[in-house]
Amino acid sequence: MKLYNNLKLASVLAIGVALTSCGAGGEDQGLEYAPNMYHSVPYEPLSQIVDETAGEAAEFLDPNTDDKHGEYYNSNPYNPSRMTMRVPPANSVPRKNAGYILPYRIPKDSLDYAARTLQNPLTEDKEALLAEGNVLYSRYCNHCHGPNGEGDGPVAGTEDKVVFAGIANLQGAAYQNITEGHIFHVISQGKGLMGAHGSQVSQEDRWKIAMYVKKLQNQ
């Protein structure tokens, strides 16, 4: 009887201990329920299972495959570095409702040419465009150039502890007379220490930011 009681107690404790390892935390993803519904069979853009033995236990679900790896393995060893997201073929162009969007091709060192020739294609409803420009400016520019473009965003650091030196003060004398085309070109290709932001900001958005910067300067 005593042995029986002790066994009961021990089994309850054992179940408790076993269950404490179910939850996730730190490096541990925890226990999964029905993992064959959790893991993607097609390639995933931002994650992949490279362990070829993953999901071997679930192989019986589809006994006819002879792919020689577990059910959950979804990596592609034939792509460079196993990447499932690939760079589009050279010279291909994205399509949109309005047609094709040709990439911006004026090279980085042709700032003067761009500043002279580029014209802002956005002209309708300037107020709305400027409001959008404000949102975009605070998203992409604020942390370096500061809310008023004075080069005093948090990334610039403080007088005592400079973090990123050389952020342009857009209110400074050197930038007062620049054109919207100049700003568009600098956002697209970068200038000096500023990196090219063409991959992050769409062309339309770049024009909106350029408009907003001119508005900031004229305030």
Next chain:
Amino acid sequence: MNMTQKRSLARVLLAFTLLGFLLINNQSFGQEQAAEAETEAAASSSGPIPTEPARITEGESLFNGNCKTCHKVHQKLVGPALANVYDRAPSIDWIVSFIQNSSKVIASGDTYAVNLYEEYNKTQMTAFPTFSRDQILSIMAYIKAETEAGPGGDDPKGDETNVTQTAGDSVPAAYLNAIMVGLIIVLVLILVVLVLITTILRKYLNQREDLDEDDEAIVNPTLDFDKLVKSKPVIFLVAFLFTAIAFKVVVNQLYAVGVQKGYAPKQPIAFSHKLHAGEYQIDCQYCHTGVRKSKSANIPSPNICMNCHSAVKTESPEIQKIYAAIENDRPIEWIRVHNLPDLAYFNHSQHVKVGEIECQTCHGAIEEMEVVQQHSLLTMGWCIDCHRKTDVNAKGNDYYTNLVELHEQESKGAMKVEDIGGLECSKCHY
């Protein structure tokens, strides 16, 4: 008598103050003369740099507005330290033309300019064509004033403020700790003394012979511990508590199966969201560019890191990993934190662009996380709960006009996500 004494005293005082004034004036006059002599000497070597205070303040505001992001007077920043630049550079005319258009001077093959350009990794100085010669001279005047003030001019002030700040912050905390420790020591001492007193008293009382039985029981209490433990209420209470806790643990753990809340894998590069999104306030969407356009928010590619890290913290071993990835053309294998099961569909753009939901609503206070961890449950119940509670962001979105009209015919409350099919199985499972 008294009055005359006071008067004579006042006279003596007056005489002293006058004398003092004269002396001070003489001294300052002497200083002015010396300064003039110095400026004359300087002018002969480095050109006509103005010394009037008005020009210096004008120069200061110009310097702060246009130069200070790249130049300091006593320290090398993006460009050279500017102390003594008026003596170093070939001539004042050269400085003027370099500031107005540096690339032209470099292109003309001027050796000093070309050497400078090479020394600073071919970083081109921004052209300031609108600056007049007078304005540039004012800036020189400011630089000269700062050069003469010496590099220590600003620093002690900064140090002082720092010291006072830290003192203001830390001293009360230190005091508090000391007080707490003192209190604890005092309490422990009191406890020791009390225990000592009781033992001594007990010993004394036990030595006495004239105690009756009741008093004896009080002096030497006999508590039957074994009996107490085996009493029914205690056994019941212990058994009940044990079962209840065990039951709760089991149920909780069963619910945690398949839930990855708290998952915080170590990433290949120790990127801190606390630093970037918190301290530097970089918008989430600056790096996660896909969030308004696609299903995934996207992990930024190294070119976005390089927008800053081409210049910031280039020596850090963690940053060197980015350079290595770019150099070897290999991806950085970040580990996905939020693994929504494949059986459910989720789209970021729908929630962020149309719904205008803050990132933090689902991801928690990312801007405070050194290592990102999953904040929400990401269970179906969690999704459904939000779809029941959240109003559709229909304002200014023509897509919803008809839906809002239909909804208002039937009910008076705001249109929730569940009212437009947010709970349909096939919305997320197909």
